[in-house]
Amino acid sequence: MPESFSRLGSWVFLAALGVSLTGYPASARQNGVRIVYDPPKNSAHEAIHRTLHEKRILERIRDELDGLRLPRVLTIKTTGCDGEVDAAYEASDTTITICYEYLAYIQELGRDIPPAGVREGLTPANYIAGPFLEVVLHELAHAIFDLKKIPILGREEDAADQVAAYTLLRLGKGEARRVIASVAVMYASEAREAPPELKSFANEHSLPAQRFYNLLCISYGADRQTFGDLVEKGYLPAERAALCEEEYRQVKYAFERLVAPHLKEAKKAGR
Ligand SMILES: [Zn+2]
Secondary structure (H helix, E strand, O other): OOHHHHHHHHHHHHHHOOOOOOOOOOOOOOOOEEEEEOOOOOHHHHHHHHHHHHHOHHHHHHHHOOOOOOOOOEEEEEEOOOOOOOEEEEHHHOEEEEEHHHHHHHHHHHHHOOHHHHHOOOOOOOOOHHHHHHHHHHHHHHHHHHHOOOOOOOOHHHHHHHHHHHHHHHHOHHHHHHHHHHHHHHHHHHHHHOOOOHHHHHOOOOOHHHHHHHHHHHHHHHOHHHHOHHHHOOOOOHHHHHHHHHHHHHHHHHHHHHHHHHHHHHHHHHO
């Protein structure tokens, strides 16, 4: 069982919501993961920078990966990107970069949480935690694919989405529901705001609307009880829903075979 990833998600999310983490076993051990919070170049990003710093979200991810044997130091960096809205893993310098611009963009997308979102306990203020966690897990998936030479069938961007979604779904029913809802709100807002042009189909990522349906499908496939209303309310078409349990099983099998053993290795060596 990929306990490392599931506990990681849970702690990070609770931390992001400001829940006390007394008793969290702070690790003094240094591993191959380096955290950098660059000071923002744009003063509009100062609040985001401060929040990330205070909540120590990335430090907790580093602690959770403690002991993971990496061939090179992995840097996870939040930084100003001169207006570019981006988050990426760069293999040449083994660095995950999350731009403050990307986080500001996520926050902007959440400004109109729909009524359905309110029922999930989502507000514009707390909604950013889910998408932030999702993007970090997505980029971490790229890094682990690369550094651990994990074979990938299908498009790597879809595989990274699947690893992130699978991890988020292990948060436990209530939390998983809220986090998945917040990420779904982000994709839905993106899909609404930027309808695809022809060249959008050439992008290495699936379209926001596809990522929305993929996320709903894997969630419904994982837990029909918790996510059953997605079909009842028509968010996930019944034709796709019929395939979701099998889609989830396929992701689970690949994750457990290819990714989880490395995380167990981290857990064994780290604590
Ligand atoms: Zn990616």
